[in-house]
Amino acid sequence: MEARSDRVILHVGTMKSGTSYLQKLIFAEKERLAASGVLVPGAAWGHQSRAIQQAIGVADKRRQGWERMLASIAAHPGPSIISMEFLGPAKPKRDARIVRELGGDVDVVFTVRDLNRTLVSMWQETVQNGRTWSWEEYHAAVAAEAPGRGEGVHDRGSAAGSFWRQQNVVRLVDEWASVVGIDRISLVTVPQPGADRSELARRFGEATGIDFGSDPVVRSANESLGLASILALRRLNEVLGDDGVTSKASFRLRKRFLAKTVLAARRGEEPSLGLPVEEWVVTQTRETVASLRDTGVRLIGDWSDLDPVAVAGVRPADVPDQQVAEAAIAALAGLISEQEKPAKRGDSAVSEESE
Template sequence: METDCTRSEAPVAKAPLGPMSPMSPTGPLAALPAGTRLLHIGPHKTGTTAIQGALFAAKHKLPEHGVEFPATSRHPMEAALAACARPAMIGDTVPTEKHWTRLLKQVEATGSRASVISSEFFADAPDDESVARIVEQLGGDRVHVLVTLRPLARIMPSQWQQYVQNGLRMGYEEWLDHMLRKAPYEKPNPSFWRRHRHDRLVERWIRAVGADRITVVVVDDRDHDGLMRTFEALLGLPENLLRSAPDAANRSLTLAETEMLRKLNVEFRGNGLPDELYSKLVRNGAVMHMKNTCSPAADDVKISTPDWAVEAAGRIGAEMVERIGTMGVRVVGDPSLLSAVPERRQPATGPAAPAAAEVRIAPEVAAQALYGALAAAAAVPIGHTVEAKTRTVHQTSSKELVRVLGHRCLKKLRRR
């Protein structure tokens, strides 16, 4: 994969920073033509979960305004993975062509009405042929591609901890070293630059739909509802129809939580345990329950990116902004945000660095993670002899989980 992450070029001129609004460089953002199939391809960590949740929550209100959300869940992940020939997350359901075909039928059922399909995994499409096939099957000329972007410096820590949630064992600084300094920048996660070399991502989709059918939205983290307002403007929806819904399950992990999980990954892999066990007990058990029951405290240490990596991200961001600016696509928001270097709140090393004790996980957080794993063992079958229940562990009351766990423990004791 060609990914020159260290080349430095002159930065583009920076516009004044301000909150994102549904405005294009030429004026107010015009709605897309009636009957458009808006394909939101992410990439990851650019507000995708928030907009998917808002669209799904408004699913039954959209038709009265001429818009459909054809998926039957917030995020049709398996369909997107199948379309891009991507494997499932560790231990999860294997995506098949049936998942993709089902989504295509749901899109086709929207008829001449506008529809919106959103999955960050479309950014993982491996080649031009796959991109062209996705566009053609979703409606060809009716497809308009939406790309949401955030600064690399903000994406990197969030993406690293997400990789850890899927089994990564490498520490943050070592991971950054591989992603930014060690050509060809593909190990341990070849998907990172496939997703986040944003100029090349936009180029791939231009080759399938043309520059006039791509909108790039620069997400401004200071304007929490800006992305919602932009989607409303593009789809011709009334203002404030789309609303952010808090989703504890989607929050990022703190440094202590991530390090606890990373060290567990080392033990898990070192002992050769099966992927299905990891999916059910760790990611969908321990981690999910911990995120739903424990909110980060103000004094929790966040994942801190070292200065050299922040500066490298800023340089790469400037290169991407410059290239995207020459492609002829519509850009919504302030492109200079993509190369802005955030202020450092605490140094990564030196006398002012946090002491080791400060990043230790709190006992109650560890307890909730352990309980989540135990509850998953009680509530979710592991051996694939019975079809898994559709209700996840974190959606089940603690009282019911304790009852099921106790019942299963007694049953095993009687067998012995």
């Protein structure tokens, strides 16, 4: 099935570049955008996510969600917008099919953040997703195999590959340009620290041609965890892996509940992972910016926004074992408390019936 629409906007990442914030913004503004003729397909972002996973074959072989999305876009006479960072690591043949099925004019938007802050965020994300790489081995691997220094690998199985598969922006832009043309790609830089909170939304609006208002307010999205909690979670991943519990099987409980709910609440009590700017990051950024300039990609923001920013915090070795243990106990207590809730509701119901 091929949709036909005036214009489809694909926000394809990169990961950890404000994507969760922008996805919340898009759906917070869904009704107002509809009134102005812009379709946000899906009742919630999760529907877009599942549809895209079906389209690229990550979720399952069924395509009902994707087919429904195509149908809604086909029935809409104006522009539509989809945001899903799984689309970023392009496979040109696959993405050419997606673009063909979407039909009409397809514009692609990348959001990009400086490499140093991204490094810290991506390691944390891999741990929340069930990986067991220590910060030291992850950081060393990413540095050793950066594009221009090593192979620039983009496989899922290695620490370096999992990072550069998502963050080799030059490769991502080139591969998407081979599908839609460079003139249909916009690159939005994430502002440096201290910028107005609405600046990323303003830039995204300029890239997409969609007005998100003068001061869009969205609750914080995808907040980072404290370092003690991340270290506790990484150790949990190791234990579960030894017990044969797969990341996929435990994903919802491990990430959505333990990480995003229980441990996220402890962020203010724990130190954060710190990272000074190293020379290889400066060199890699310089080469990346030069290559992106050469593509002729449309830039929204400023190239200087990609200058690496030092991240304040401590090293994992500086975190006392006591803090990691406290984070682990908090996770265990949160899990037990959550398991008790259905029982408490059942006890309450029995008590009311007996009265």
